[in-house]
Amino acid sequence: MxxxxxxxxVRVIRISFVLVALGLQLVAAAPAHAGQALAPGQRQGQYSRWFYPSQMPYGALETGNANLHEPASSGAFLTLPFMGAHYITSLFDHCYPDYQANGRLCRWDGRVVSKTVGGPDPGFDWGYAQTPGQHDYLYYDGHDGYDFGLYYESVAAAAPGRVKLAGWAVPSCHSCLSGLTVEIVHGNGLLTYYGHLSRIDVAVGQSVQRGQVIGLSGMTGTATGPHLHFGVYYENGRGPVDPFGWAGGGPDPWSTDLGDLWLGGSPRFANVPLPQVGVAVGRDPLDPTVISVSWHSPGAGNVYEVQFVTQDGGVGELLRSNIAGTARFAGEPGKTYWFWVTVRTNLGWSDANSSPSITLPGFEPKQAQ
Ligand SMILES: [Zn+2]
Known part of the structure; x- marks a missing residue:
């Protein structure tokens, strides 16, 4: 599909006249800090769901490990807008990213596909399939960004910046264009664009950090399956650029590109701590009617919520805390309990985990004298 x-x-609608001067050149205002991107081979592991029910998983897998063998441009400022490996399900069309179908698509590395090479899928004029079964739309004629196979997953800011848009692309039409959308301006004449979200966690005017969760992916707007549309655009409405730049043999057909904009020269995950909850339970050595429950997680600015669950499914809150620690829980003799701990970092990443179940001893029968 x-x-x-x-x-x-949407960009055309949102042309900003005030900032024309800023956008004439990519200002080198954002220095490249390679340490803000994870080194090749490192992964942000637990965010690695690859579901993509509406599309076949035949696209290139973005693992954060590849080397493009391209130098980063002096204005490189981006990290990937998600954590963990995900499929790229549609690429930027250098010939041309204008949502017009001209029967020809050009990838950043110079590869060209057309209706007669590799496709097309007869059911979808603008997608030129490259795979057996012709079911993926890795090449989507006129596409002006990158689609990633995120299935209702956290979306990360690709660079520090300020939120310019946080809402419906077309307020009166929730099935139009890119639906729930976030735009972030980065002070270098460019903005990053995150479309088809199911939830937005930021507000207009808010400053965001690299790797901060800005919302949850989804399929609002015009989309037949959940995914993230990620794009990089001139703030002044001059159009899209390909964050991969151009490494083809000839000149870049899309002449307003700005080179390889990934920190370190290849797409990498933001180097921010992600949570991973651990929960342990045990008997309190001083009181057999008390359960000792301990919780911890990597991360920064963590806020924990610890809940107890009874054997009949009841849930209650034991405590909220901003530190890892241990608490005492007094249950009923002979009853079984387990504990559920959620954590949220100061950048909005969350995780949850359960303890093993534990049964308190029953009443001891009275000994006959
Ligand atoms: Zn897209």
Missing amino acids: AVIDWPLA
Whole structure:
């Protein structure tokens, strides 16, 4: 099935005249800090769901490990807008990213596909399939960004910046264009664009950090399956750029590109601590009617919620805490309990885990004298 979205059209609607001067050149205002991106081979492991029910998983897998063998441009400032490996299900079309189908698509590395090479899928004129079964739309004629196979997963800011848009691309039409959308401006004449979200966690004017959760992916707007549309655009409405730049043999057909914009020269995950909850339970050595429950997680600015669950399914809150620790829980003799701990970091990443179950001893029968 096709995933269709129209961010360029939205950009055209949202031209900002005030910032024209800023956008004439990519200002080197954002220095490249390679330490803000994880080194090749490192993964942000637990965010690695690859579900993509609406599309076949035939696209390139973005693992954060590849080397493009391209130098980063002096203005490189981006990390991937998600954590963990995910499929790329649609690429940026250098010929041309204008949502017009011209029968020809050009990838950042110079590879060209057309209706007669590799496709097309007869059911979808704008997608030129490259795989057996012709079911993926890795090449989507006129696409002006990258689609990633995120299935209702946290979306991360690709660079520090300020939120310019946090809401419906078309307020009166929730099935139009890119639906729930976030735009972040980065002070270098460019903005990053996150479309088809199911939830937005930031507000207009808010500053965000690299790797901060800005919302949850989804399929709002015009999309037939959940995915993230990620794009990089001139703030002044001059159009999209490909964050991969151009490494083809000839000149870049899309002449307003700005080179390889990934920190370190290849797409990497933001180097921010992610949570991973551990929970342990045990008997209190001083009181057999008390359970000792302990919780911890890596992360920064962690806020924990510890709940107890009874054997009949009841749930109650034991405590909230901003530190890892241990608490005492007094249950009923002979009853079984387990504990559920959630954590949220100061950048919005969350995790949860359960303890093993534990049964308190029953009443001891009275000994006959
Ligand atoms: Zn898209």
